[in-house]
Amino acid sequence: MDAVDSMDRFLVHLVHVVHLVHSAKEHPMKTRSATSLAILLLLLAATAVFALFMGPVSDASAVIIWQIRLPRVLMGLMVGAGLAAAGTVYQGVLRNPLADPFMLGTSSAAAAGVMMAGALHFGGYASLYFMALAFALLSIVLVYRIAQIEGKAPIQTMILAGVIVSLFFNAAVFVFFSIFYRESFNTLFYLLGTLTEADPVLIGISSVLIAGGLAVCWYLSRDLDILTQGEQTAQHLGVDVERVKKMLFTAASCMVAAAVAVAGMIGFVGLIVPHMLRMIVGPNHRVLIPAAALGGAAFLILADTIARTVVAPIEVPVGALTALVGSPYFVYLLRRRHRHGQF
Amino acid sequence: MDLQLDNVSFSYRDGFRLEKISLEIPSGSFLGLIGPNGSGKSTLIRLMSGELKPEEGKVLLENRPVGSFSPMELARRMAVISAEQYFDFPFLVRDVIAMGRFPHSRRTQRLQSGDEAVIEEVLRLTEAAPFADRPISHLSSGERQRVLIARALAQEPAVMLLDEPDAHLDIHHQLNVFRLLRRLNAERGISVVLVLHDLTAAAAFCRRLALLDRGVLITHGDPGEVITPEVIHRVYGPDIMVYLNPVTDKPTVALGGQTEPSTGGNQ
Numbered sequence: 159m160d161a162v163d164s165m166d167r168f169l170v171h172l173v174h175v176v177h178l179v180h181s182a183k184e185h186p187m188k189t190r191s192a193t194s195l196a197i198l199l200l201l202l203a204a205t206a207v208f209a210l211f212m213g214p215v216s217d218a219s220a221v222i223i224w225q226i227r228l229p230r231v232l233m234g235l236m237v238g239a240g241l242a243a244a245g246t247v248y249q250g251v252l253r254n255p256l257a258d259p260f261m262l263g264t265s266s267a268a269a270a271g272v273m274m275a276g277a278l279h280f281g282g283y284a285s286l287y288f289m290a291l292a293f294a295l296l297s298i299v300l301v302y303r304i305a306q307i308e309g310k311a312p313i314q315t316m317i318l319a320g321v322i323v324s325l326f327f328n329a330a331v332f333v334f335f336s337i338f339y340r341e342s343f344n345t346l347f348y349l350l351g352t353l354t355e356a357d358p359v360l361i362g363i364s365s366v367l368i369a370g371g372l373a374v375c376w377y378l379s380r381d382l383d384i385l386t387q388g389e390q391t392a393q394h395l396g397v398d399v400e401r402v403k404k405m406l407f408t409a410a411s412c413m414v415a416a417a418v419a420v421a422g423m424i425g426f427v428g429l430i431v432p433h434m435l436r437m438i439v440g441p442n443h444r445v446l447i448p449a450a451a452l453g454g455a456a457f458l459i460l461a462d463t464i465a466r467t468v469v470a471p472i473e474v475p476v477g478a479l480t481a482l483v484g485s486p487y488f489v490y491l492l493r494r495r496h497r498h499g500q501f
Numbered sequence: 502m503d504l505q506l507d508n509v510s511f512s513y514r515d516g517f518r519l520e521k522i523s524l525e526i527p528s529g530s531f532l533g534l535i536g537p538n539g540s541g542k543s544t545l546i547r548l549m550s551g552e553l554k555p556e557e558g559k560v561l562l563e564n565r566p567v568g569s570f571s572p573m574e575l576a577r578r579m580a581v582i583s584a585e586q587y588f589d590f591p592f593l594v595r596d597v598i599a600m601g602r603f604p605h606s607r608r609t610q611r612l613q614s615g616d617e618a619v620i621e622e623v624l625r626l627t628e629a630a631p632f633a634d635r636p637i638s639h640l641s642s643g644e645r646q647r648v649l650i651a652r653a654l655a656q657e658p659a660v661m662l663l664d665e666p667d668a669h670l671d672i673h674h675q676l677n678v679f680r681l682l683r684r685l686n687a688e689r690g691i692s693v694v695l696v697l698h699d700l701t702a703a704a705a706f707c708r709r710l711a712l713l714d715r716g717v718l719i720t721h722g723d724p725g726e727v728i729t730p731e732v733i734h735r736v737y738g739p740d741i742m743v744y745l746n747p748v749t750d751k752p753t754v755a756l757g758g759q760t761e762p763s764t765g766g767n768q
Contacts (some may be wrong), residue, residue, distance in 0.1 A: 253587055383592070384600050387583045390552060395656070396576030396604030441590040 178493020191445040192440065198452040204232050205456040209463040213470070230466075233353040233361060234459035237421045238431075240368035240413035242454020243447055247375050247410040250382045251444060252316060252405055255433055259414040260425035261317065261326030267297030268411075268418035269349060270330040277338040283363055290415040297323050298407050328360060351424035351477015353462045360420050367416035372411035372451060379443035380403060386441070424458070424477040426484020431457050433491065503527050504660055504692065508558035509548055517718045519544050521558065528659070530692045531683065533707030534557035535700060535727075537737060540713040543584065544694040546664050562660070570686065579654035582663045583679045586645070589607050591636035594629060595620065601655025619655055627651040627681060643674035650681060661685075663695040667702065674701075679706040700754040704728045712736065728752035 199254045208232050210223050241259060248257040259265045271293030304319035331349065339345040347354070365381065375382070381402045384392045393399045417424070431454045434444070448454045458476070461483075465476040504526040512518040519541045526532055534542040547553045548560055551567040560567045562578060564728055571580070580601075601623075602616040603655040612620075624630040627647045632640060637648060646666060653661055665680070667675040683706060686693050697703040703710055711721035714736045730743040733754065742757030 226763075250590075252714050254588060255589075360694075380603065383596070384603060386587065386590045386592075387597075387600065388587045390583050390585045391581075391587075393552070393572055394550060394576060394579075394581040394583070395600055396573040436591075441592050442596060 163227060168293040191439065191442075194445065195448060195452065197458070198449055202235075202452050202456040202459075205463075206235070209459045212467055214459060225273050226375060229358075229361065230353045230462060231459055232365075233355060233420060233461050235455040236361075236365045236368050237353065237417045237424065238384045238427055238454040238456070238458025239451035239474055240364075240371065240417045240454075241424060242431040242457070243372050243375060244410040244413045244417075245454075246443070246447055246450040247382065247406050248434040249431070249432055250386050252408055253386055253388070255436075256317065256429070256488065257320075258426065259410075259417075259489040260427040261299045261324070261429065262301055263322075263327055264411055264414045265418055265423045265425065266295045266324045266327035268291040268415040269423050270334070271415070273331055273339075273345075274418055277334045287363060287367070287415065287419055290419045291412060293327070294415040294418075295408065295409040297327060298411055307321065347475055348422040350475035351422040351480070352460075352475050353421055354473075356419045364416040364420045368413050371409040371413035371416070372447070374417040375406060376444070376447050378409075379447055382406065382443045383441070402441045405482060422475075424480055426480045426487065427454050427458055428433035429488050429491075430484055433487075451474070503561075503563065504549060504694070505561040505564075506545075506549070506558070507561065509560060509759065510557040511544060511548055511553060511555050513544075517541070517544075517654065517716060519548070521729040522718050523558075524711060524721065526692060526694060526716070528639060528692060529686065529690045530693075530694070531686045531706070532694045532706040533703040533710045534713065535697045535698075535703050535710055536713035536719075539715070541716045542713055543664050545713065546581075546585075546662050546694065546696055547723075550579065550583075550662050551575060552581075552583075571702045576656055576658075577590050578658055579662065580656045580658035581654055581658045582649050582661070582666060584664045584668070586649070588638045588645065590641055591638045594637055594640070595624075597648055598623060598629075598633075598652045598655050601652040604656060607634045623651040626685070636712045641675070642669045643671070646670060646674070646678055647681070650678070654685065658691065660692040660694070660703055661731065663693070665698065667697065675717065680759065682706070688694050700728060700733070701752075704752045704754070705749060 210227050213222075213227075232356075232377040244264075244481070245258045248259065248262060249255050271289035272286060274280075274293075275289040280286070283340070300323050301316060301319040304322065305316040319477050335345060335349070381392075381397050384397050385399070385402065387395070389399050432450045435453050436446060437450045439445050461479050463478045465474045465479045470472060506522055506524040506526075509522045510518065510520055517539070522545060524532075534545060536542050544553065548555055549567070551560070553568070554568055562570070562575075567575065599612060599616070602612060602619065606613070606616065621630075624633050626649055629644070629647045629651050632644060637645060640648065650666075656753050661682075661684075666678050669685050670678065679702060682690050682693050682695070685691050695707075697707075706722060709722065710727040712719045712725050712732065719736060720732060728743060730754070731743055740757060742755045744753055744755075745751070746753040
């Protein structure tokens with residue numbers, strides 16, 4: 159409980175400081191959002207520079223910085239942005255801040271797709287992405303079908319369905335792993351989440367998919383705002399709920415599939431980042447989605463830098479690190495929900 | 502704008518059935534739907550709002566089936582305050598009310614000055630201006646109810662449907678909400694249809710009442726015709742008192758008869 163309290167206090171202080179900075183200058187709302195996004199952009203740039211030059215001094219040759227670390231920073235940028243934005247969208251649509259690509263089983267499903275494409279030697283980038291996206295969408299449809307009662311999908315049953323679906327696809331992943339990859343340490347590392355992928359084509363395709371997904375979600379940000387008021391209410395306010403939900407789920411799942419295809423299952427980025435930024439920039443998705451993307455990018459680049467330096471020269475999978483931070487944060491959110499009746 | 506129910510029937514899977522309801526709700530109506538728990542009041546509201554599709558019969562708005570409007574078209578004509586309410590996300594009151602402008606704007610546009618003017622006006626009408634810049638998650642139930650009414654007004658609807666707008670409100674806030682609705686009805690000609698539990702409030706504030714019982718429309722008309730001892734005893738049971746309030750001259754309903762639990766062996 160003490161930990162929860164001091165975490166609470168820390169976050170409240172953080173929010174206060176941000177508000178003080180804003181209110182001191184009597185910014186109107188638009189300028190305020192612009193300021194927040196500018197601060198996040200600076201933060202991201204600083205993190206990227208730090209990540210490039212962090213490491214043993216003797217190692218810091220131009221080759222290492224530009225050919226090894228820069229691709230990792232770019233990977234962290236797009237994977238972090240994609241996962242955090244996808245988490246923001248899932249949370250808004252499901253009206254549940256505990257929703258996360260990991261929690262709903264989308265990450266596991268996409269990983270199962272990637273593993274299957276590799277295991278069956280389908281070969282080619284197209285089939286890999288096709289399988290990852292197909293499985294991610296399949297998992298969302300499954301979650302939806304399992305959760306649906308009388309044409310509606312209540313939130314509680316949906317979260318439960320997400321847990322079941324993710325258990326199923328995790329099992330599938332490990333079946334593929336034990337049959338086809340048991341010799342491969344790289345694959346295990348990939349499953350735990352890592353930014354070591356070196357294939358520029360893979361990085362390129364994923365970047366395009368994530369950018370596209372972000373654009374669709376941002377375009378629908380007003381609909382997403384209204385969806386948080388409840389589905390019936392949203393329908394009465396003029397939102398075509400079923401259609402918008404399908405578009406948002408598809409765009410978010412596309413970002414998750416693209417992230418998983420290059421970096422494996424990195425959990426909790428989509429949980430922590432949107433929640434913290436919602437407290438700072440507010441819940442309006444027109445600002446929150448780009449803010450979460452910038453914040454997620456900075457967060458993952460930083461996490462990856464720690465993962466490769468904390469026990470250097472040995473490297474820790476960055477997904478394991480985010481889970482170590484993310485699980486306690488999840489507990490904190492649960493306790494907070496329990497005590498304050500809100501997130 | 503007329504709302505019309507023509508022989509509407511609907512049944513749930515559990516067997517509850519709303520049977521052949523016909524009601525005319527002309528422009529400027531103030532209609533209360535009353536009846537015991539499970540009588541079908543909320544179901545009827547959800548049929549009017551297009552949320553449920555009638556199995557038989559028709560729900561018509563401007564002589565067009567409600568189901569034939571796009572969500573945007575319908576939201577410009579009809580505002581609904583349903584029992585479903587989520588306040589988990591800390592949107593500012595002003596932002597919540599701005600959502601009511603959604604059906605009047607294009608998705609890619611920011612709010613126009615016309616929208617801002619409407620928002621200011623409904624803030625003033627509902628007396629929600631003092632907390633316009635606070636998060637809705639921090640408000641009391643009475644304040645939230647006013648914000649939801651303000652958001653509904655921002656849609657500039659011809660018809661407002663409300664499912665128990667007095668739920669969770671103390672008597673003072675109930676009075677405020679009912680007065681506000683009456684004022685909007687009188688000054689702007691907005692038709693108001695609302696589900697109510699409190700029969701005395703229904704008789705005091707509604708111009709017409711429709712009484713439902715187990716899915717059947719028992720009677721509808723002036724409060725004085727609907728809230729009579731005979732009708733109320735038939736629907737709610739005999740231990741209810743119905744009398745004319747000497748001050749307001751309106752029908753009033755109270756617990757009556759035996760209020761102590763019966764002891765069985767009493768002489």
